Amino acid sequence: MRPYICFLIMFLASGVLCVTCSSFPTKEVWALTTFKEAIYEDPHLVLSNWNALDADPCGWFGITCNKERQHVIKINISGSSLKGFLAPEMSQVTYLQELTLRKNNLIGTIPKEFGMLKFLKVLDLGMNQLTGPIPTKLGNLTSLVKINLQSNGLSGSLPAELGNLRNLSELILDRNKLQGPVPAENNSSFVAKIHGTNDSRTSETGLCGASQLKVVDLSYNFLVGSIPKCLEYLPSSSFQGNCLQEKDAKQRPIRQCGPQPLRSHQAPSLKHHSLKDAAKHQKASKPAWLLALEIATGIMAGSLFLVAILTAFQRCRSKPAIIIPWKKSGSEKEHLMVYVDSELLKDVTKFGRQELEVSCEDFSNIIGSSPDSIVYKGTMRGGPEIAVISLCIKEQHWTGYLELYFQREVADLARLNHENVGKLLGYCRESSPFTRMLVFEYASNGTLYEHLHYGEGSQLSWTRRMRIILGIARGLKYLHAELEPPFTISELSSSSVYLTEDFSPKLEDDSY
Numbered sequence: 001m002r003p004y005i006c007f008l009i010m011f012l013a014s015g016v017l018c019v020t021c022s023s024f025p026t027k028e029v030w031a032l033t034t035f036k037e038a039i040y041e042d043p044h045l046v047l048s049n050w051n052a053l054d055a056d057p058c059g060w061f062g063i064t065c066n067k068e069r070q071h072v073i074k075i076n077i078s079g080s081s082l083k084g085f086l087a088p089e090m091s092q093v094t095y096l097q098e099l100t101l102r103k104n105n106l107i108g109t110i111p112k113e114f115g116m117l118k119f120l121k122v123l124d125l126g127m128n129q130l131t132g133p134i135p136t137k138l139g140n141l142t143s144l145v146k147i148n149l150q151s152n153g154l155s156g157s158l159p160a161e162l163g164n165l166r167n168l169s170e171l172i173l174d175r176n177k178l179q180g181p182v183p184a185e186n187n188s189s190f191v192a193k194i195h196g197t198n199d200s201r202t203s204e205t206g207l208c209g210a211s212q213l214k215v216v217d218l219s220y221n222f223l224v225g226s227i228p229k230c231l232e233y234l235p236s237s238s239f240q241g242n243c244l245q246e247k248d249a250k251q252r253p254i255r256q257c258g259p260q261p262l263r264s265h266q267a268p269s270l271k272h273h274s275l276k277d278a279a280k281h282q283k284a285s286k287p288a289w290l291l292a293l294e295i296a297t298g299i300m301a302g303s304l305f306l307v308a309i310l311t312a313f314q315r316c317r318s319k320p321a322i323i324i325p326w327k328k329s330g331s332e333k334e335h336l337m338v339y340v341d342s343e344l345l346k347d348v349t350k351f352g353r354q355e356l357e358v359s360c361e362d363f364s365n366i367i368g369s370s371p372d373s374i375v376y377k378g379t380m381r382g383g384p385e386i387a388v389i390s391l392c393i394k395e396q397h398w399t400g401y402l403e404l405y406f407q408r409e410v411a412d413l414a415r416l417n418h419e420n421v422g423k424l425l426g427y428c429r430e431s432s433p434f435t436r437m438l439v440f441e442y443a444s445n446g447t448l449y450e451h452l453h454y455g456e457g458s459q460l461s462w463t464r465r466m467r468i469i470l471g472i473a474r475g476l477k478y479l480h481a482e483l484e485p486p487f488t489i490s491e492l493s494s495s496s497v498y499l500t501e502d503f504s505p506k507l508e509d510d511s512y
């Protein structure tokens with residue numbers, strides 16, 4: 001008996017040892033899982049084999065491990081239409097050498113935590129929709145050889161710390177909203193002040209410190225000042241489309257420079273801008289019949305992102321239990337603190353739950369529902385009819401990312417302001433009871449589809465049809481050509497056109 005037990009113990013011990021020696025660092029698996037968590041749309045399902053239960057991520061799509069299969073060294077997921085945020089936890093993939101996430105739809109900021117990826121050689125986040133500044137901490141990643149952040153919405157100044165990157169040979173930052181001077185010798189004191197650093201070496205030399213730089217593209221930003229002497233060997237096309245004092249490379253017209261671009265990178269003022277444009281447009285187009293008295297529901301406009309939220313939500317729900325412990329930890333709160341921009345919704349009306357409860361007669365008038373949301377009809381004090389979409393999501397499933405996504409979508413819908421486009425009136429966000437609601441204008445006359453297929457033909461006279469067609473055309477022109485950035489309706493059909501009492505059309509996104 002004894003020898004047998006001994007053998008058993010030895011067997012178990014060796015088993016345990018084997019597990020520990022061959023298993024992948026859980027930190028890296030966790031970091032990758034968090035990365036996946038922060039992606040809320042994956043239309044090509046490229047992350048479908050990223051299974052958190054799998055202790056070895058080396059076979060996951062887009063992942064390359066080192067030869068010993070001990071660490072993830074490359075992540076390359078390009079052109080996959082991923083929509084979501086960059087999780088700061090990615091910095092826990094300690095041995096990462098290449099991070100390529102080109103041509104997706106990533107939003108949010110580049111986490112400053114990426115400055116901890118000290119083996120990183122290639123950082124390619126080009127052609128996404130990232131905003132905010134380039135983290136100065138990237139200047140810490142001395143192994144970096146290539147940085148490509150082109151075609152995003154990055155703002156702020158060009159960090160002088162990038163000059164610390166002695167091995168950097170490619171710096172591609174074109175088509176962003178970067179401002180300020182190109183950091184170099186002349187602007188040392190200025191640059192040092194901005195970043196509050198005291199690294200005299202960096203502040204003295206700026207980008208001149210990166211002596212290996214061969215390919216630089218800073219075109220189509222809002223950079224000012226002059227091209228530093230140490231970068232004069234670069235082709236002038238590297239600097240075109242900025243606000244530089246430069247004769248060789250074509251610069252922006254003066255009206256695009258000046259103080260305006262400094263503000264225009266913020267969403268609120270963009271919205272303001274488009275509102276002004278819309279107002280101008282309304283003045284220019286006179287037909288009185290277009291002035292809608294009645295208003296439309298935006299149920300369908302909301303549905304596009306409802307689907308996304310709900311998909312994300314279902315994903316959380318179906319997550320295996322091991323994810324839960326850290327999901328429930330305080331880190332959610334941190335996510336909120338890190339990501340949610342308190343300015344995002346400052347121009348959007350916030351309704352109180354109680355107010356909506358009164359308007360919707362204690363939420364008794366249900367006009368639509370799905371397993372994940374309920375739509376109520378109500379009447380605001382003062383008259384307008386509203387449709388209120390309430391998300392049925394439990395608080396414990398609501399992550400910081402979903403909150404940010406919710407807020408961004410609310411902000412995106414709130415900027416739509418045209419008589420032929422369904423209008424978001426506001427939102428409701430309360431913690432007890434946990435509430436996330438959207439308030440849309442309500443179109444009392446149903447969809448064009450209903451009128452064409454089930455209505456009395458007499459209701460759609462020739463004049464009315466013309467009005468509807470012209471209204472749709474105006475709505476589309478507004479969404480596609482007048483809004484900046486444009487807003488796409490995924491599918492235009494007669495059921496995505498809602499009609500007001502006087503048969504004025506309202507476009508809604510009908511992708512539910």
Ligand SMILES: *[C@@H]1O[C@H](CO)[C@@H](O)[C@H](O)[C@H]1NC(C)=O
Pocket residue numbers: 076077078098100
């Ligand atoms: C990343 O993957 C794409 C194809 O999926 C490939 O074309 C590209 O060369 C890869 N990039 C890197 C840096 O490995």
Ligand SMILES: *[C@@H]1O[C@H](CO)[C@@H](O)[C@H](O)[C@H]1NC(C)=O
Pocket residue numbers: 118140
């Ligand atoms: C990175 O930056 C931090 C401070 O931001 C500094 O303490 C650390 O030494 C830096 N690491 C490297 C490798 O330069």
Ligand SMILES: *[C@@H]1O[C@H](CO)[C@@H](O)[C@H](O)[C@H]1NC(C)=O
Pocket residue numbers: 142143144166167
């Ligand atoms: C920079 O490149 C040189 C030569 O390729 C290499 O020896 C050195 O280790 C690199 N430095 C860093 C910080 O990676």
Ligand SMILES: *[C@@H]1O[C@H](CO)[C@@H](O)[C@H](O)[C@H]1NC(C)=O
Pocket residue numbers: 196197198
């Ligand atoms: C920067 O260095 C100066 C002296 O060179 C010192 O007086 C100052 O306190 C330093 N600032 C910071 C933020 O370390």
Ligand SMILES: *[C@@H]1O[C@H](CO)[C@@H](O)[C@H](O)[C@H]1NC(C)=O
Pocket residue numbers: 180181182186187190224225226
């Ligand atoms: C230095 O920075 C200041 C402040 O932005 C700017 O006005 C000036 O043109 C810059 N000088 C050079 C030579 O780039």
Ligand SMILES: *[C@@H]1O[C@H](CO)[C@@H](O)[C@H](O)[C@H]1NC(C)=O
Pocket residue numbers: 184185186227228229230
């Ligand atoms: C610094 O600026 C002065 C003028 O302000 C200019 O003459 C000089 O060439 C600049 N030096 C460098 C290295 O850019």
